[in-house]
Amino acid sequence: MASLTPKEKIALITRNLQEVLGEDIIADVIEKQNRPLKIYWGTATTGRPHCGYFVPMTKLAHFLRAGCEVTILLADLHAFLDNMKAPIELVQHRAKYYEFLVKSVLKSIGVSIDKLRFVFGSSYQKSEAYIMDIFRLSSIVTEHDAKKAGAEVVKQVASPLLSGLIYPLMQALDEEHLGVDAQFGGVDQRKIFTLAVENLPSLGYKTRAHLMNPMVPGLAGGKMSASDPNSKIDLLDSAADVEKKLKKAVCAPKEVEGNGVIAFVEYVLIPISELGAEDGKARFVIEKDGQEIVYETIEKLKEDYIADTIGPKELKVATTLALNKLLDPIREEYANSPEFKEIEKLAYPPPPAPEKKKKEKKIGTGYVAKKKGEVDGQAAPTTVDLPVAAPGPSTPAAQGLPGPYLRFTEAIQNGKVSAARDALKAIERIGVAPAKLRELKGQLSDLEGIDRAGRE
Structure with a gap:
């Protein structure tokens, strides 16, 4: 000015x-x-x-x-x-x-x-x-x-x-x-x-x-991050979602360090109330036992919180009311703007639905066909139709491969990053051809990228 x-x-x-x-x-x-x-x-x-x-x-x-x-x-x-x-x-x-x-x-x-x-x-x-x-x-x-x-x-x-x-x-x-x-x-x-x-x-x-x-602590403790849905509230979250997330927020009684709710009041709600005040003074209101307590400084609020004059419940309710008041005009603009809605759909399209696995038909005749090469009293040797390294002194038998490989394929199809990582580790321990291993790692890397984008 x-x-x-x-x-x-x-x-x-x-x-x-x-x-x-x-x-x-x-x-x-x-x-x-x-x-x-x-x-x-x-x-x-x-x-x-x-x-x-x-x-x-x-x-x-x-x-x-x-x-x-x-x-x-x-x-x-x-x-x-x-x-x-x-x-x-x-x-x-x-x-x-x-x-x-x-x-x-x-x-x-x-x-x-x-x-x-x-x-x-x-x-x-x-x-x-x-x-x-x-x-x-x-x-x-x-x-x-x-x-x-x-x-x-x-x-x-x-x-x-x-x-x-x-x-x-x-x-x-x-x-x-x-x-x-x-x-x-x-x-x-x-x-x-x-x-x-x-x-x-x-x-x-x-x-x-x-x-x-400063980095503002998230609602679940630690850094507030777009990739952790439990640590943050999206700007277009509904009023009900805001209330739900703040109720679950980590907010230990009488502790202000690492308290994501108090940090949000300190770095967002109080400074913003100061911006809109004609006298330039901050104003954050907490209601307790039917009485309003007005805070003009974060120092006083922290002092009362440490002294247990106000507790997590009152703080969360006040924060929910103040935050929803800030978000209301943003939600309203989004609701009334077809262009805003359209670009949101293009920017964050829903993840593709996982492919449905086809169920194998089972014919209950009781007859079990013999495998190729099987003779009475002697089973045919098991083989694996995978491009893997041949079993050797340090490589487990090939018949151990289908389980991890099938688990990996299923995890990739269903978008399960953690399960895919575990299955890939099992495949590496068993032994797999280098070209195939690179291919599987590429599939996992693609899934991790999609997973991060979806969570953020």
Whole structure:
């Protein structure tokens, strides 16, 4: 806002952040250059956005109030590179869906989207200049450093793809190609931010500031994640689903550390209530024994929770009411927008139904046909019609193979990732031809990718 002093702007920009790298850069832009700070926040368009997205949205509101020029990067190519979470066609639909939902979230908390710039990564990341910069950066960043930078952001697997190494290089380069002074993200991206600070100057590009939000605990404890349905509430969940999930949330009495419900109040509900208040004061209301208790600070709420003045039940009820109030306009916009509904269906199509197994017909004649080569009193030798390694001194007998192989095939058909992994391990122990093993591992990898995309 124009009425804020430079120091007030900096204080608002850095409020509630866990860490800031290069605060002197921010001060130089605002105090010495006397111009708006240019900042961007990027999100890889993979799983369904959840209520944890209110945390960065609240900070975007702070940035705008401080007069910053804010860019939102819908990182569709990053999503494609993140261990093939989804094919490129699906990722493009999801990027559009994210645009709909992010705009709806911002409007629900009173942020004008007219001052925001939305950019799709694919709109500039395929340019000649950008590709050349990837080559240049890859010539000075080691494989070890690239892998380390993406360790907490890129999906980690036993056999990582090369795309996971390109991902952090691109995120670093986005700072230059979006023309910003600072990048904003979660503290889990700190290693990528450090990669940018250490290497962009070698390409002749300036060092940027980096602002980091804390990672909000999920409802089940641990990090709130799009891939864990028990840890998060989706932005389009019904009021009944919100209530159900919050009732099940981990919320130990008198404990505030790692308490996902209190963290949500601290980083979402209280800051958002402050944004909408005319006097600029936060207001979170908890009802107990027919009386309203109004909290203006999270410190007072935590103090009362530790003292057992308020308990998990009252906290969950109040959080449910406040969250559903935030989600109501988002759900309403979705319900009234055919385009919003259509892009949601394209972005997250239902998983294919598992194939029904055909039942074998059994003819109850009581007659058991002899196998080929069988003679009276002597069974024919069992054979396995699989391209497997011949049994040897260290290889179990071939007749042990059908069980694990059939279990693997059935697990793949029914989308059971864990069962498929177990069956594949059994097949490896028995011994299988290398070509066939590669084929089976490829099938498992495809299933894991589909499973992650579906859960997110």
